[in-house]
Amino acid sequence: MEQPAWVVMKFGGTSVASVDRWTTIKAQAEARLEDGERPVVVCSAISGVSDAIEDILSGCASGHPEQALSALRAKHQVLADALGVDLDREIGEDLQEIEDQVRGASLIREVTPRLHARLMAMGERMSTRLGAAFLRQSGVKVTWVDAREHLRASEAPNTPQARAMLSAECDFLPDPELRVAFSRCEGVIITQGFIARNAAGETVLLGRGGSDTSAAYFAAKLQAKRCEIWTDVPGMFTADPRQVPNARVLRALDYNEAQEIATMGAKVLHPRAIPPCRAGQIPINIRCTPKPDLEGTIISAEGAGDGAGVKAISARRGVMLVSMETVGMWQTVGFLADAFAVFKSVGLSIDLVSTSETNVTVSLDPSANTTDPETMTALLEGLSPLCEARIIGNCASISLVGRQIRSLLHQLGAVLGLFEEQRIHLLSQAASDLNLTFVVDEDQADRLVAKLHARLFASRTEDALFGPSWETLFDRAGQPGLHMLEWWIQRKDELLALAEGE
Ligand code: ASP
Ligand code: MG
Numbered sequence: 001m002e003q004p005a006w007v008v009m010k011f012g013g014t015s016v017a018s019v020d021r022w023t024t025i026k027a028q029a030e031a032r033l034e035d036g037e038r039p040v041v042v043c044s045a046i047s048g049v050s051d052a053i054e055d056i057l058s059g060c061a062s063g064h065p066e067q068a069l070s071a072l073r074a075k076h077q078v079l080a081d082a083l084g085v086d087l088d089r090e091i092g093e094d095l096q097e098i099e100d101q102v103r104g105a106s107l108i109r110e111v112t113p114r115l116h117a118r119l120m121a122m123g124e125r126m127s128t129r130l131g132a133a134f135l136r137q138s139g140v141k142v143t144w145v146d147a148r149e150h151l152r153a154s155e156a157p158n159t160p161q162a163r164a165m166l167s168a169e170c171d172f173l174p175d176p177e178l179r180v181a182f183s184r185c186e187g188v189i190i191t192q193g194f195i196a197r198n199a200a201g202e203t204v205l206l207g208r209g210g211s212d213t214s215a216a217y218f219a220a221k222l223q224a225k226r227c228e229i230w231t232d233v234p235g236m237f238t239a240d241p242r243q244v245p246n247a248r249v250l251r252a253l254d255y256n257e258a259q260e261i262a263t264m265g266a267k268v269l270h271p272r273a274i275p276p277c278r279a280g281q282i283p284i285n286i287r288c289t290p291k292p293d294l295e296g297t298i299i300s301a302e303g304a305g306d307g308a309g310v311k312a313i314s315a316r317r318g319v320m321l322v323s324m325e326t327v328g329m330w331q332t333v334g335f336l337a338d339a340f341a342v343f344k345s346v347g348l349s350i351d352l353v354s355t356s357e358t359n360v361t362v363s364l365d366p367s368a369n370t371t372d373p374e375t376m377t378a379l380l381e382g383l384s385p386l387c388e389a390r391i392i393g394n395c396a397s398i399s400l401v402g403r404q405i406r407s408l409l410h411q412l413g414a415v416l417g418l419f420e421e422q423r424i425h426l427l428s429q430a431a432s433d434l435n436l437t438f439v440v441d442e443d444q445a446d447r448l449v450a451k452l453h454a455r456l457f458a459s460r461t462e463d464a465l466f467g468p469s470w471e472t473l474f475d476r477a478g479q480p481g482l483h484m485l486e487w488w489i490q491r492k493d494e495l496l497a498l499a500e501g502e
Contacts, residue, residue, distance in 0.1 A: 005038065005225040006037070006040060006222040006225060007037045007040070007225055007227075007228065008040045008219040008222070008226070008227045008228065009028065009041050009215075009228045009230060010043070010211055010229050011025055011042070012044045012211065012212075012229075012231045012232065012289075013044040013046060013047030013048070013050075014232045015231060015232065016044060016045075016046055016127050016131060017079065018082060019083055019134075024289050024292050025230075025289075026135055026138055026140055028230075028292060039189070040189045040190075040191065040222070041189065041191070042191055042214055042218060043124060043190065043193060044123075044194065044211040045123025045124050045127050045194070046079060046126075049072065049075065049076075049123040049126075050194075050208070052068060052075070053120050053123055055068050057111045057116055059102075059106070060102060060105040060106040060110075060111050061109055062109075063106045063109055065103075069098070069099055069102060072098070076126055076130065080130055083133070084134070084137070085137070087130075090129045090130055091130065094122050094125055094129070097122070101115060101118070102119070113162045117165045117166060117202070117203045118202075118203045120194075120195075120205055121192070121194070121203045123194075124147075124193055125195075127192075128191065132144040135190070140187060140188055142190055143185035143186050143189050144190050145182075146192070147191045147192040147195055147196065147214060147218075148192075148196055148197040149197075150178055150181070150218075150221070151170045152170055152197060153197065154170060155168075155198060156169075165198075166204070167205065167207035168196060168206055169272070170217050172216070172221055172276040172280075173220075174221060174280070179222055182222065192211075193211020194211045194214060207270075209267075209270045212229055212272070213270055213273045215273065216272075216276040217276055219277055219282045220277060220279060225282075226282065226284075227282050227283070227285070228286075231268060231286065231288065231289065232289065232290060234286075234287075234294040235251075235288070235296040236249075236250045236258065236261055236297045236299075237249060237268075238250060238311065238312050238456075238466070239313045239453045240266065240314070240315070241470035243449060244453045244470075245469070245470055245471045246453070246458055246469040247453065248457055248460070248466045248467060248468065248469050249294075249296075249297065249467030249469075249470075250311060250466070251465055251467045252297070252300070252303050252464060253297060253299050253303050253304070253311065254299070254300065254302065254304075255274055255277070255300070255301065256432070257311055257312075257434065258299040260401045260432075261314060262274060264435065266314055268286060269286060277299070281301055283298055283299065285298050285299075294473065303403075305464075306464070308404035308405070308407050309402050309465075310405065312401045313401070314398075315396055315398050315399075315445045316367075316399075317396045317442055318396075319351075319363050319364070319366060319439060319442075320393050321361055321362070321364075321395055322361070322362050322379070322389055322390070322391055323359060323389070323391075324361070324383060324388070324390075325359050325387055325388040325389075325390070327358055328386075329358070329387070330357045335387075339383060339386055342379060343362075346378045346379050347375070348364055349364070349368045351363045351368070351397075352437060354428055361425070392425060394441065394442045395440065396439070396442040397439045398438050398440060398445060400435065400436045400437075400456075401434060401435045403434065406433050414455065415455050415456060419440070419448070422441075424438050426438075426439040
């Protein structure tokens with residue numbers, strides 16, 4: 001039997017939050033069908049819902065989740081009304097179940113990882129139920145599928161329970177059974193991001209932001225033709241457009257470059273979503289739901305096919321350095337092993353490392369660590385027999401990302417001049433040859449990123465790699481002046497609601 005051309009289309013939280021967005025989802029899914037492709041729509045929870053459920057769960061510990069529960073119901077009611085869908089019929093039972101479970105948990109004031117995962121999963125369940133009902137009543141043939149029936153968590157031995165339940169990873173080998181099962185489904189398949197099942201049949205989560213990863217798993221298992229990630233920005237950029245309005249769209253990247261940009265802190269695509277697509281050689285296309293005509297970014301094995309070059313600047317704030325000074329390490333055996341064992345024993349993951357004869361400095365990535373005072377004190381105590389350790393807080397790491405960065409060093413001279421009056425705490429050139437990273441004081445980061453960006457990209461003409469800037473994209477779309485404000489204006493209601501909830 002000839003295999004259908006599967007196209008996975010993932011829509012993020014803001015992309016499923018209004019009737020306008022669902023109208024775009026409908027049009028895009030229908031366009032795929034017209035092209036003879038089979039769309040698999042993977043959705044996030046409505047934006048703000050996963051955070052709201054997390055808040056409710058922390059409310060359980062204090063015993064007062066009522067207000068947050070009614071806000072959750074109200075949020076879904078607003079969308080259901082806009083979609084013209086009956087809330088009670090579609091998700092009444094889900095909301096009831098959340099309320100029952102939360103009451104139980106707030107009585108005993110305890111939320112287990114198991115319950116946490118089960119309730120968080122409701123966010124994706126509810127958005128897809130409302131969306132499927134809307135599509136169905138607009139005349140689209142839809143099959144609603146529970147993602148947990150098809151994504152199985154692969155359990156590495158000795159994984160702590162919280163991690164196994166809340167940040168699981170799944171197998172993604174080609175899955176002929178899934179292809180058969182989906183071939184039997186009618187029309188547009190709609191399913192949830194973020195959730196899977198473990199071997200015991202329990203609900204697990206794929207980590208915050210994990211819907212992208214779900215889409216990639218489905219794409220790899222189906223050996224899809226393409227994995228589309230629909231979000232609220234039109235692609236990956238040369239820098240974060242919220243900080244650098246003239247950041248340029250990157251039209252094409254290879255998997256390694258995209259992985260590096262995603263890992264270095266760009267929020268457009270979850271870094272865990274790239275390996276499954278790379279393994280299956282499936283192109284990822286990042287698209288913008290509010291502006292569906294834009295082509296976005298294509299991530300594939302070829303990339304822009306242009307060899308070496310800096311493609312993006314990323315900045316990570318809140319970085320902490322640990323500097324370890326000792327004369328004792330010179331030519332001794334095992335200093336790094338002993339020192340790193342202390343990091344391991346207090347549960348800290350090291351990011352960058354630079355070494356000299358008398359000093360080793362490492363950085364701690366804020367997204368991978370909890371650098372609370374107790375942990376840091378325990379670290380310093382553990383290190384004190386080995387070296388003189390010192391913490392340097394309030395740093396930012398700024399990375400220039402691109403293929404074969406080593407071969408470009410001679411061209412970067414002028415750019416490096418920008419660091420002249422800056423104290424560079426640490427410099428690291430990735431062994432993968434994909435990034436060059438500087439750690440500087442945090443309060444210098446914005447200024448440096450803007451200046452570096454202006455030097456490297458501002459005057460580049462449009463080509464196969466560099467697309468238009470964020471500013472021009474939004475001006476061209478007839479909304480001059482809105483570029484930076486748009487985030488706040490678009491999400492005004494959410495922000496006001498949040499402020500009220502405080
Ligand atoms: N809803 C989940 C979250 O907010 C997963 C996702 O949207 O990617 O983390
Ligand atoms: Mg996301």
